[in-house]
Amino acid sequence: MQNFTFHNPTRILFGAGQIGGLSREIPQGARVLLTYGGGSIKANGVYDQVRRALEGFDIIEFGGIEPNPLFETLMKGVELARREEVDFLLAVGGGSVLDGTKFMAAAIPWQGGNEWDIVHRRMPPKTALPLGAVLTLPATGSESNSYAVITRAATKEKMSFGSPLLFPRFSVLDPETTFSLPSRQVANGVVDAFAHVAEQYLTYPAGAPLQDRFAEGILRTLVEEGPRTLAEPRDYDARANVMWCATAALNGFIGAGVPQDWATHAIGHELTALHGLDHAQTLAIILPNLLWVQRVPKREKLLQFAERVWDIREGTEGSRIEKGIIATRAFFEAMGSPTHLSAYAVGEDRFGEIVERLQARRALPLGERRDITEEKVLEILALAR
Amino acid sequence: MQNFTFHNPTRILFGAGQIGGLSREIPQGARVLLTYGGGSIKANGVYDQVRRALEGFDIIEFGGIEPNPLFETLMKGVELARREEVDFLLAVGGGSVLDGTKFMAAAIPWQGGNEWDIVHRRMPPKTALPLGAVLTLPATGSESNSYAVITRAATKEKMSFGSPLLFPRFSVLDPETTFSLPSRQVANGVVDAFAHVAEQYLTYPAGAPLQDRFAEGILRTLVEEGPRTLAEPRDYDARANVMWCATAALNGFIGAGVPQDWATHAIGHELTALHGLDHAQTLAIILPNLLWVQRVPKREKLLQFAERVWDIREGTEGSRIEKGIIATRAFFEAMGSPTHLSAYAVGEDRFGEIVERLQARRALPLGERRDITEEKVLEILALAR
CATH class of the missing domain: 3.40.50.1970 (Rossmann fold)
Incomplete structure (x- = not known):
């Protein structure tokens, strides 16, 4: 730790x-x-x-x-x-x-x-x-x-x-x-909280199993309760649990003593600033593709994530990692949050500008190992088309 | 919640x-x-x-x-x-x-x-x-x-x-x-933290799945890391994880929004005050027997505990509950903490005094439903002989 x-x-x-x-x-x-x-x-x-x-x-x-x-x-x-x-x-x-x-x-x-x-x-x-x-x-x-x-x-x-x-x-x-929130805002909230946990959890093992389990506990609870808030907007406990998950996701506790990523947020902020996407919409688009591009350095945590959050225990390491990422993307889609830039008419010709802006403020390379370079950002965006 | x-x-x-x-x-x-x-x-x-x-x-x-x-x-x-x-x-x-x-x-x-x-x-x-x-x-x-x-x-x-x-x-x-702690104090610490979580978690479902998962996360981590601290006293991460578990067990977070028991502590305090047992020694003795006596009102949480903390998924409900309690007792024993009063020469003739003292300060009935009566305290103590 x-x-x-x-x-x-x-x-x-x-x-x-x-x-x-x-x-x-x-x-x-x-x-x-x-x-x-x-x-x-x-x-x-x-x-x-x-x-x-x-x-x-x-x-x-x-x-x-x-x-x-x-x-x-x-x-x-x-x-x-x-x-x-x-x-x-x-x-x-x-x-x-x-x-x-x-x-x-x-x-x-x-x-x-x-x-x-x-x-x-x-x-x-x-x-x-x-x-x-x-x-x-x-x-x-x-x-x-x-x-x-x-x-x-x-x-x-x-x-x-x-x-x-x-x-x-x-x-x-x-x-x-929160009973009267539009479903788009409910989805945004659940995706945002999920991504906050992912940024602090899907990095590399740091001998901190309690922080891991707290992170996994928030993710599993969001996966269970998020769809309930959409299906039954006045379900008090579902609303309460999503609310408490979102607080626990970023009150500092699960991030204490562990490495943190935040590259998804950094790229997402540019998409919002340039193209007006909701914050959480950018996270739903970037996170699954970033996890895929970073599947080698994040290997151990992605395997643990697949098993403990998504109950994926069968298959090769590679296929379990892939299934965990696919399940994440499917969850965002099921909450009503598209996971492709094409849903917002942001074309490939705009990717260069994003990288330039990150470079201009010396934000690159990103990630918990500072290994998300210009090339990787472009790869993530290309996969997110 | x-x-x-x-x-x-x-x-x-x-x-x-x-x-x-x-x-x-x-x-x-x-x-x-x-x-x-x-x-x-x-x-x-x-x-x-x-x-x-x-x-x-x-x-x-x-x-x-x-x-x-x-x-x-x-x-x-x-x-x-x-x-x-x-x-x-x-x-x-x-x-x-x-x-x-x-x-x-x-x-x-x-x-x-x-x-x-x-x-x-x-x-x-x-x-x-x-x-x-x-x-x-x-x-x-x-x-x-x-x-x-x-x-x-x-x-x-x-x-x-x-x-x-x-x-x-x-x-x-x-x-x-904590590297130089005697193993008895290490065991006491792990048992104490485990019991703190149990007092806030093993009650009845309250529509609070995040608090449940955090509690389960602390328990599983204690079960993993506790024995490591005994086997390898200078294992930094094991010490760090036990230390952080003990803090998380009673910093208020897992108990927020859920019912709480604390009967094990109340009975245990009398054993310490009258007979000089270490605090955690009393918890190792009382907790498994209290869970057994309360297995009907605590049924749902005991089943969840057996599955999520001890991976017990086979058998009838009754047998899964029993196996979860047996695993708990075995864990305390493996940490070096006896789970019977006979280890401390506290005889049956002293049980009446314990109940009288709890009555004198109007502490009875105890528990999250106030259903741990004089009779149940005596039953718990009798099982703990």
């Missing part, structure tokens, strides 16, 4: 009705900036629940945070928060709203000049406003980690950053808030 | 050499009370490593905390800490040293009269001194939770208490500090 530091101070309030306890989590007398996205929380009743729970607080609202939240949009919220002298941020939504709010928490008190440097140059904030979250879309794990991904429209850059100051103080996870 | 709150703010510093970073974790200028047990840390070099890492701090020492730490002993440390105006506690040792130090952290600033009330009447402390830990014996999980178990010699009472104020600020887990 590798050495590690694990620290996750976010308080999780999980279950139906937990929004009602919000006021106990926010400092008395706080001026709260309530952030949200496109307004689905107004249609499904979550907005009303939150406003009711916050009676007595000064609330300023900032809605309209888009999927793949834009620096340009968020800076408007930063200006508003500064003008209104806000001292607590409450994000109500999915990963995009949470990530955008994390950026704002760092940017509002920022004294270092251009706020984009927090993301682009990963300049660590020295201070940040405290934030809390009400999660309505299980997917990114942002509700229980200190990372965020922000996009700059002007340059079509989608980049991650993080700081220990950006752990939410608390996150409310009420599975009932 | 049941509603829950999960919050665990302890920072874990895991791996060889992490003791060297201690000074970064303790506030500059703190007057530190360094607590430890019977002196094994002086023999194995951990004491020297800690003192070296703390150069520049004012250090006051309080050694001699015994296994099943005594209120009477700990109050001497409380007096010392008050006299010396200590403002940080650093526990170096196993669960007993950590639990004793947690009591001291609450008792030193206690304004509520008799400090035993913190334990006996579970009066919540309003404040506590900050504490950190260097763990040298993986077992109790105390390094990453807010609970402690304290014994009062005068009344032979062994009782647990807890407070969110008592999470260690940090815990250093260096597997190399």
Whole structure:
């Protein structure tokens, strides 16, 4: 096992009705900036629940945070928060709203000049406003980690950053808030959580069997519960289990002490930034092909994955690895997430640009062994056509 | 899944050499009370490593905390800490040293009269001194939770208490500090961690498959790695995995949202308080018999346990349950932990006293369904002869 530091101070309030306890989590007398996205929380009743729970607080609202939240949009919220002298941020939504709010928490008190440097140059904030979250879309794990991904429209850059100051103080996870999600968003959430686990698990053995089993436990549970959420949107336990899987996938626990990949995310971010695909759609396309291209260096873990996640025990090593990858692809497709670029009309002529952008920011080679070169990225994209 | 709150703010510093970073974790200028047990840390070099890492701090020492730490002993440390105006506690040792130090952290600033009330009447402390830990014996999980178990010699009472104020600020887990443990303590640690998982997992299904799989993952890993630590005491990865399993067993994660039992612990605490058995020895004796007596209410989980932890898939339901329990008992025995009271000369004539003491503190009936009555406790003890 590798050495590690694990620290996750976010308080999780999980279950139906937990929004009602919000006021106990926010400092008395706080001026709260309530952030949200496109307004689905107004249609499904979550907005009303939150406003009711916050009676007595000064609330300023900032809605309209888009999927793949834009620096340009968020800076408007930063200006508003500064003008209104806000001292607590409450994000109500999915990963995009949470990530955008994390950026704002760092940017509002920022004294270092251009706020984009927090993301682009990963300049660590020295201070940040405290934030809390009400999660309505299980997917990114942002509700229980200190990372965020922000996009700059002007340059079509989608980049991650993080700081220990950006752990939410608390996150409310009420599975009932997810009952009304469109099936595309449910699929995205399940694929995203699956890919998060894969990035931390499908690498090479590191003498860490507990982390492996936790990872396999999340994957098997997603495979079981994901289709149930599609078939029975109001099945509380299925929703609860997917929600808790998505948090466990990226709260730091399964990644502690083991190598990590994240090449699928790096390539996927370019597809989103350039071609507008949903984040999870890019993962469903890239992950199976990346696993195939990396089947030799990832051999031992792919065999373990085939056996323990997919119950594949028969056949040669090569065929078991292949079957495990095919099962993964079939799972994404069954959740409703296409696994080929052709579904989004992204042609071969666009592949060069992706590699150039990765090169420009010195991201290559990628992967847990830094062996995913320009050539391999092109091979992965070619297989993903 | 049941509603829950999960919050665990302890920072874990895991791996060889992490003791060297201690000074970064303790506030500059703190007057530190360094607590430890019977002196094994002086023999194995951990004491020297800690003192070296703390150069520049004012250090006051309080050694001699015994296994099943005594209120009477700990109050001497409380007096010392008050006299010396200590403002940080650093526990170096196993669960007993950590639990004793947690009591001291609450008792030193206690304004509520008799400090035993913190334990006996579970009066919540309003404040506590900050504490950190260097763990040298993986077992109790105390390094990453807010609970402690304290014994009062005068009344032979062994009782647990807890407070969110008592999470260690940090815990250093260096597997190399455990290389020199006697095999009895290794066995105790593995059995203790196994039993902690069992108390949270072997109850009834609660629609929480992820928590189940995490629990099963810890158990399987203990079954694999426990014997390796005995056979190869300096196998770093085996030590690391057992250490991380013990933390994961009781850091709150696998118990979030599911029913919990804890009857084995309640009965075991009486055996320790009255007859001086090691904590884990009582669990090795009680757990298999409790599972047998409770095989009907625990039926579904025992079948799942037999299949997923012990690979038992053949035979009738009754025989699979029985085989799972037999495998558990055999595992404890193989680790070197006897599973019968006769090994400790505790006779049948002493069983009545155990039940009377549980009754006196209104602890009965026990268990996740409150169905472990006086009669069942006696049946469990009779089977454990």
